[in-house]
Amino acid sequence: MPKEKLHHILEAQQFSRQWLEEEFFPEVDYIRQLFKLGAKSYSNFLKGKSVCVLFYEPSSRTRISFGQAAGLMGAHVESTSEAKKFSSAAKGESLKDFIRTVSDYHFDAIVLRSDYVGGAHDAAKVSSEVPIINAGDGPGQHPTQALLDVATIRKFIGTLDGLNVTLVGDLKNGRTVRSLAYLLSKFHDNHLSLVAPRSFQMKPDILEKLSGKVSFSQHSNLLEIAQNSDVIYMTRLQTERIPYMKKLPLSWQFALAKRFMYAKDVSINEAVMEKVRDDAIIMHPLPGSEGFDELPERFTDDPRVRAFRKTDQPGQTGMGLYTRMALLKMLLG
Numbered sequence: 001m002p003k004e005k006l007h008h009i010l011e012a013q014q015f016s017r018q019w020l021e022e023e024f025f026p027e028v029d030y031i032r033q034l035f036k037l038g039a040k041s042y043s044n045f046l047k048g049k050s051v052c053v054l055f056y057e058p059s060s061r062t063r064i065s066f067g068q069a070a071g072l073m074g075a076h077v078e079s080t081s082e083a084k085k086f087s088s089a090a091k092g093e094s095l096k097d098f099i100r101t102v103s104d105y106h107f108d109a110i111v112l113r114s115d116y117v118g119g120a121h122d123a124a125k126v127s128s129e130v131p132i133i134n135a136g137d138g139p140g141q142h143p144t145q146a147l148l149d150v151a152t153i154r155k156f157i158g159t160l161d162g163l164n165v166t167l168v169g170d171l172k173n174g175r176t177v178r179s180l181a182y183l184l185s186k187f188h189d190n191h192l193s194l195v196a197p198r199s200f201q202m203k204p205d206i207l208e209k210l211s212g213k214v215s216f217s218q219h220s221n222l223l224e225i226a227q228n229s230d231v232i233y234m235t236r237l238q239t240e241r242i243p244y245m246k247k248l249p250l251s252w253q254f255a256l257a258k259r260f261m262y263a264k265d266v267s268i269n270e271a272v273m274e275k276v277r278d279d280a281i282i283m284h285p286l287p288g289s290e291g292f293d294e295l296p297e298r299f300t301d302d303p304r305v306r307a308f309r310k311t312d313q314p315g316q317t318g319m320g321l322y323t324r325m326a327l328l329k330m331l332l333g
């Protein structure tokens with residue numbers, strides 16, 4: 001079977017199970033192994049290549065890990081972290097014109113976080129030569145996060161089939177859970193438990209696309225199903241996507257959110273932790289929100305929580321670096 005050539009990375013559903021198993025996971029394992037061995041052979045993988053990192057929305061992990069991934073492999077990185085303020089977008093330039101310009105500067109890839117659904121697709125339309133990597137398109141998708149998430153689940157649970165995965169929080173506006181749901185639907189016999197207050201449930205558009213591919217049920221209280229979960233995937237309330245909230249000071253946003261999101265029902269607390277099995281894992285794409293406290297700091301070191309590194313085991317954070325190195329190597333190497 002010829003290898004599927006990777007070009008644009010736009011949405012999670014573009015990846016097949018075969019590609020994940022035969023190309024992506026082995027590449028991530030290989031990169032992780034190099035770090036384990038202290039081998040720096042990766043430093044030449046992208047020598048002479050260049051990557052443009054273009055972010056229209058705030059980011060910590062995605063932007064820095066992509067920059068670091070490219071830099072560690074020897075690529076030159078050009079980056080704009082607040083494209084809305086500091087690029088010509090502030091003068092009214094369209095995303096398409098910006099991408100047309102940048103793709104003419106002989107970059108080998110463009111990592112783009114856009115502020116609207118479909119931004120990455122629009123970029124790909126005007127950048128046929130230079131691959132676009134969707135690093136989040138508004139409340140649309142976040143495919144590289146979902147790839148690092150499935151790599152993390154595979155690492156700690158050992159399989160991606162037959163799992164009860166519980167997605168918790170703002171499933172309406174969160175792009176990570178949308179992309180993850182698509183990827184999990186590529187595997188067999190998974191069940192998704194969607195835990196959110198009614199008005200923050202996953203949107204019908206995605207449920208229609210998932211139906212028949214993966215089974216799912218909707219819930220409003222994490223405590224009731226914590227025991228049955230192999231993976232509990234926490235997310236924060238995306239206040240920046242809620243028009244009446246985004247203008248308020250953060251402290252007000254959290255106070256309102258706690259009230260309307262029934263915080264205790266969609267947060268980790270002692271009662272939930274009692275129910276979570278020892279062989280289950282708790283994940284969070286981060287950032288956690290201190291004000292809402294869906295995964296309180298006091299649980300960070302619990303062995304089941306896999307957001308950050310634990311002694312010699314990477315968390316989602318480390319898996320994010322390996323994933324992005326693997327993707328850039330596959331695209332440009």
Ligand code: NCD
Nearest residue numbers: 061062142175176285286287
């Ligand atoms: C997520 C995002 O930007 O969608 N963060 C990330 O990339 N790790 C999640 C979030 O902002 O809640």
